[in-house]
Amino acid sequence: MNSNTDQKNKLHTTSILENNEISPGVYVLKFKKIKDFKAGQYLGLTTDLSVTPRLYTIASGIQDDEVNILYNLKDDGWLTPRLSEIKPGTELFVTDPDGDFIDDSSPAWWIASGTGIAPFSSMFRSGLKENKTLIHGGRHTHSFYFENEFLPEMGENYIRCCSQESGDGLYSGRLTRYLQDIPELPKNCRFFLCGSPEMVVEVRDLLINRGVEYNKIVAEIYF
Numbered sequence: 001m002n003s004n005t006d007q008k009n010k011l012h013t014t015s016i017l018e019n020n021e022i023s024p025g026v027y028v029l030k031f032k033k034i035k036d037f038k039a040g041q042y043l044g045l046t047t048d049l050s051v052t053p054r055l056y057t058i059a060s061g062i063q064d065d066e067v068n069i070l071y072n073l074k075d076d077g078w079l080t081p082r083l084s085e086i087k088p089g090t091e092l093f094v095t096d097p098d099g100d101f102i103d104d105s106s107p108a109w110w111i112a113s114g115t116g117i118a119p120f121s122s123m124f125r126s127g128l129k130e131n132k133t134l135i136h137g138g139r140h141t142h143s144f145y146f147e148n149e150f151l152p153e154m155g156e157n158y159i160r161c162c163s164q165e166s167g168d169g170l171y172s173g174r175l176t177r178y179l180q181d182i183p184e185l186p187k188n189c190r191f192f193l194c195g196s197p198e199m200v201v202e203v204r205d206l207l208i209n210r211g212v213e214y215n216k217i218v219a220e221i222y223f
Helices: 003-008 079-083 114-125 147-157 175-181 197-209
Strands: 012-023 026-032 042-046 054-057 066-072 091-094 108-113 132-138 158-162 190-195 217-221
Touching: 042 079, 054 066, 054 114, 066 079, 066 114, 108 114, 108 175, 114 132, 114 147, 114 190, 132 147, 132 175, 147 158, 158 175, 175 197, 190 197, 197 217
Parallel strands: 108 132, 108 190, 132 158, 190 217
Antiparallel strands: 012 026, 012 091, 026 066, 042 054, 042 091
């Protein structure tokens, strides 16, 4: 048995339904759901059985019939340049969902940078909206993916921190500065962090220095 056949036996075959650019260099890929998942989980994707699947966090709700994947184009990457050019109907190979970046209905702060918003989009679309504060950091005013869904329902509990531009309703500055500016952080809630390694480490250290217990911080480097 060759390696391609061996890998195919571990993957599910589906086809792309939509592939839309929602912001410069940022896309939402949609395909039919094959396996149930938990909000916050990820799965592996590849268009070529000879290439190991890349991991991406699911952005859709658990009740949805389709899976949405939020990704940004990386010119030096293998998969995303190919993904950005493919059309609906293209064959796609996907793994089973996995991961334990899972929230429940208890109070929590969701803190994301860039496309690290994906797991919180899944949680939000799966019905986890009460007792949540969402803080999203981005460089530009077009960096706040899915804001049209979050803003009407989360209101003042949805904070957009924009580091390089200003705009109506935006906090002008990095999300780390916003977290430093808050007079007091909540005691009885968990903090979920998702984004780049630098962001996750910086925010985790900031929270701990401000008195948040280590076991109340749940962190994931963005896939």
